[in-house]
Amino acid sequence: MKLLHVDASILGDHSASRRLSDSIVKRLTALNPATEVIRYDLAAEPIGHLTGAELLAQRGSTPEDVATKENAARNAKALDDFLDADVVVVGAPMYNFSLPSQLKAWLDRVAVAGKTFRYTPNGVEGLAKGKRVIIASSRGNFYREGQPAAGLDHQEKYLKGFFTFLGVSDVTAIRAEGLGISPGKPQCRHGGSLGRDRKPRGLTLMQNREPAMKRVQYDRFGGPEQMYFGNYVPPPLERHQVRVKVKAVAINPLDWKLRQGAMKLIIGRTFPKGVGSDYAGTVEAVGDGVTNVKFGDDVFGTMDFKNAGAFAESIVVDSRYLTRKPPQLSFGEAACLPIPATTAWAAIIDKAQARSGSRLFINGCSGAVGTFAVQLALARGATVSGSCGKAAMPKTRAAGVDPVFNYADSSSYRSAGKFDAIFDTAGTMSVSEGLAMLNRGGVFVDINPTPGRVLRGMLSGHYKMAFATMGTEHLPEIAQFAHEGVLRPTIGLEKPFSEALTAIANAESGFRGPGRIVVAL
Known part of the structure; x- marks a missing residue:
């Protein structure tokens, strides 16, 4: 296997994206010791911005001077290294909502008409097919989908669009996020230096102040074999959010349909993704704009399918999507209600x-x-x-x-x-x-x-x-109906959290029985 490792951060050993990309490369080479690795350090050896003469050389013109000939040869090698690679790992910090200019210069060398894409009567066709791209992303704030600053993400979204344009269908982002948010410390700039005493806690973790939790997640769309128990750091609470200690999760067909990729155009290709929608648990913390529940309340609800992940020890959810649990229902019974x-x-x-x-x-x-x-x-x-x-x-x-x-x-x-x-x-x-x-x-x-x-x-x-409605428009009424005995949820099978992967796979394969399969935490 040939692996191309590209780093663009200017922060050297203090760079989170470099540490993250190094960890990814080490993991991949450990899995395949015969891997041939080619590395581009775009900060130590910058390529330089594309010139008109170089662009003409890309299009077939013969360079007229020695410098342009040397640059054209270097550009051709960069293109060949990209095309030859089976896996490309790109260390990409966010600088002022976008990419380092050094990385943009490299991208200009691999986007070559006739080599990595071509124009056809039916539109553009990507030619760099059959490879995998892993983006080792770092940024100081929270920019993922659903966050207030999501519209300022011109880093991951650009890179995913760029490589997809070139024909790469397997593009994964592994990010360290929120690196500049730390109590008592100044905001970090240009990608967020972790400092020597602050290291990324794992390939799939978003760096913030919360401790890591165990959850069921997956790194690519596919069958039940894609699921695993991973570490997860819940994001900091926003004004209208609630953190819930999960006590039970009811398995829903939506859980495996999302993982299979049935709605990938809506939920996107940012991984890892969590599994699970319907849950019940106890409120651990509330944002200052939450009025419908308080600390210590037993609640049940569902997660926005774009941010699924109820199979976790602790989750952060929108307060609109939960309500108080009827006292006579167990956590498992309450988890059977939402969708x-x-x-x-x-x-x-x-x-x-x-x-x-x-x-x-x-x-x-x-x-x-x-x-x-x-x-x-x-x-x-x-x-x-x-x-x-x-x-x-x-x-x-x-x-x-x-x-x-x-x-x-x-x-x-x-x-x-x-x-x-x-x-x-x-x-x-x-x-x-x-x-x-x-x-x-x-x-x-x-x-x-x-x-x-x-x-x-x-x-x-x-x-x-008819579709499920997640908001509080109906959940409180449903809770009241359950309290009055009108709605009577039934548990068909209950499994511990340690057996969640098997339980989900069994439900997906066609569990037939009264009631729902519930996983208790």
Whole structure:
């Protein structure tokens, strides 16, 4: 394997990005001792800014003077070293929201039309395919997505866009962040010198004042084998945030869909990423703008899917996405509520508008969402019919669903009559089947939209999509319904945190049973 190691910091031994990039290279070479490493120290041996004569030489012109010939030869070697590398590790500090000019000069040498990219009738095609780029990033403040200063990040975003343009599909950023934020010490400049007594605490840690926590995370999109227990430093609290000591996490299909990359265009490619959405725990600290909970409160909630990571000892969350836990519920039971209950609320109350006298059919009425949908619909006075797996039919019937059908045989419920609303939680009912079972003015509610289903449904005028709502708009009401016994969460299986990786993999492979899988911390 050939590894190209590029450093651009001007701070020498005091540089966080240099220490970070060195650690990455050492880890990679330890895994593959036969690795050939080529290093560019752009501060010690700067390349210099691209000149017009050099640019013409890149495009095929013959240099006229000796200096230009020497520079052209050096530039050609820089390009060849980049193209030959299997892995490129770039030490990239943030200087005034952007890159060191030394690094920009090197980038200008590897972005060469006809070599690393080309223009085609169908647009630009990157030619530097099949390699991996790891950005060892350091910055003094917090600039990652979701932070107030995120819009000033012209460092990581630029580098990711640059290498993607060249055809590199595997670009990972490992960062040391918040290095200039330290009580009693001046703000660091130009990338944030750690000082000799402050060293990065690990490849995947963001440097700040909080102690490292254990969490489940992954460094690239893929299957369950990508997950591991890593160290994680929760970011400092902002005004409307809460730090929660996690006591239980309920596994949700969203957890593995995010890890598989189903929403990578939305959540981005900054790694490592945490796993887990629905949790319950105890408030450890609150920002000065938080009013709905206080220190010591037992709470439950969900994490913004862009910043998932509930499988952790401690998490920092937006105060809008949690509420107080009903006292009679265990932490595990409370963790079962957020996404399934808010999804059921959106479908049954907001979209289907269940009420006394209305008839509802719920396809998949024994699953996490379906169970809460049944409970909400019955509480609103609606009559509920539904379908589920054969093994769950007796329990579902006892819960008030009548009649209940085996959804493996769709012909059994086609003659069940007309309904005011159909709620398909399982995605096994076609839009045509659902529309055929509706009364005039009825609505087909879907939580598994695909382009074809959405198009067919929207053309009918009777199709609505329902999604979980994370804010406090419904969570306090859901907590109250659980307190009153209207919503009754069920734990199907509980595992300790040490077995979280196996538990998530088992859920992903198709765990079938009443209730949800919960991981207790």
